[in-house]
C-alpha cells in the first residue's frame with residue numbers, strides 16, 4: 001500500500017497542488033505507508049527543472065517528508081520506452097488502435113458517435129495510438145469524497161495514449177506508474193475526476209488492480225472564480241516570499257476543504273491524529289488570505305523556532321547596515337524587543353517596517369530584501 005504526489009513541473013507550485021501533497025502525506029502518516037513523489041514531466045516543452053526544484057524545496061520548507069520509490073526520483077521522462085511498449089501491447093491486444101487523424105476529438109463540439117474515431121476499424125500500422133473506448137458501458141467508481149460516480153462510456157472519446165511523435169500521454173503514464181509503484185489510494189484535485197473513468201478503462205485493459213480514488217474540492221478565489229496558476233495569490237512561493245510562516249500555510253491548506261469539529265488551529269501532529277478522508281468536504285472552498293494571516297500570527301507567537309530566526313535576521317540586518325552597536329548588544333535588549341515585535345507581527349515581512357526605528361527613528365531605512373526571507377527558509381530547512 002502506498003500513496004503518491006504526482007506534480008507536473010510546468011509552473012510555480014499552486015496552493016491546490018500543495019494541498020494535494022498535504023492530504024497524501026497525512027494519509028501516509030495515518031496509515032504508516034510510503035508517500036512517494038513522482039514527477040510527471042511528459043510535457044517536455046513546458047516542464048522545467050527549475051519548477052521541479054521548487055517542488056522539492058517547498059515540500060522541505062512545509063515539512064512534508066517523502067519516500068523515494070526504488071531510491072530514485074521517479075520522472076516520467078526517464079520511462080518513455082516503457083509506456084511506448086505498453087501502448088503497442090494494447091494495440092496488439094485490440095484495446096487500442098493506430099490513428100492517422102490529427103484532429104483532437106473534443107466531446108464538447110461533436111456528438112457522441114463522432115468521439116469514437118473512424119480509424120478504430122481501419123487497422124493502420126503507425127500513427128498516434130488511441131484507446132478503443134467501449135460503446136455504451138457504465139463505469140462506476142466509489143470516490144472516497146464524492147461517493148458513487150457513474151459515467152457512460154458514450155461520453156468518453158477514444159483518448160490518445162501515444163502521440164504520433166511517440167510521446168506518451170498523461171492518461172497512459174499515470175496508470176502504468178500508479179500500478180508500478182503499487183499506489184493503492186489516489187488523492188488528487190477534482191479536476192482529475194473526469195479522467196478517472198478513462199483510467200479505470202485502462203486499468204481493466206491492462207489487468208491491473210484498480211486503486212481507490214479521492215478527489216479534493218476545488219479552491220476558488222474570493223471572487224468565486226477558480227484560482228489559476230498564473231494568479232499571484234495561487235502560488236505557494238508567493239505566500240512564502242510574503243513571509244507567511246510555513247506551519248500556517250500547512251494549517252490553512254489543511255482547513256481548506258477539511259473540517260473536524262470546530263478546530264481551527266491544527267498542528268501537524270494533531271492533523272495526523274484527526275485525519276480521516278470522511279472529514280473532507282465536497283463543496284468548493286474559498287481562499288481567504290485574512291485567515292492565513294491570523295494563523296501565521298499564531299504560529300509566529302507559539303513556535304519557539306521563530307524567535308531565533310528573527311533574532312538572526314535582525315542581527316544580520318544590523319550588520320549589513322553597519323549598525324554595530326545594536327548587533328553586538330542585541331542580547332541585552334532582545335527580550336524587550338521581542339515582546340514588542342511579537343505583538344505586531346503576522347508575517348516575517350512585517351518585520352521590515354517594525355525594525356526600522358533601530359537604524360533611524362521614524363525612517364524606514366530597510367528596503368525589502370527577499371534574500372533575508374530566503375535565509376529564513378534555509379534556516380528552517382536545515383534545522
Ligand code: GLU
Nearest residue numbers: 006007008040174188192
Ligand atoms: N500530474 C497531475 C497534475 O499535476 C496529477 C495527476 C494525478 O494526480 O493523477 O495535475
